[in-house]
Amino acid sequence: MSTQGWGIRSMLFLVVALLLLGVVLGAIAHAPLTFSVAAGLVIAVWLGIFALRERHGRRRSSSAH
Secondary structure, eight states, X not given: OOHHHHHHHHHHHHHHHHHHHHHHHHHHHTSOHHHXXXXXXXXXXXXXXXXXXXXXXXXXXXXXX
């Protein structure tokens, strides 16, 4: 595939990602503050656990080589 095709796909991906971000931010703006904070904390904990598992997995696989 040509590099121009990848450029168009990348741009479309960014546009769709920004549109989804706008929808999510618009929806959360209408939610109660306590719900927004609780949802943010759940997402932050989930991302933290994911990052720790990824870091731990990479250390284990890299030491085997």
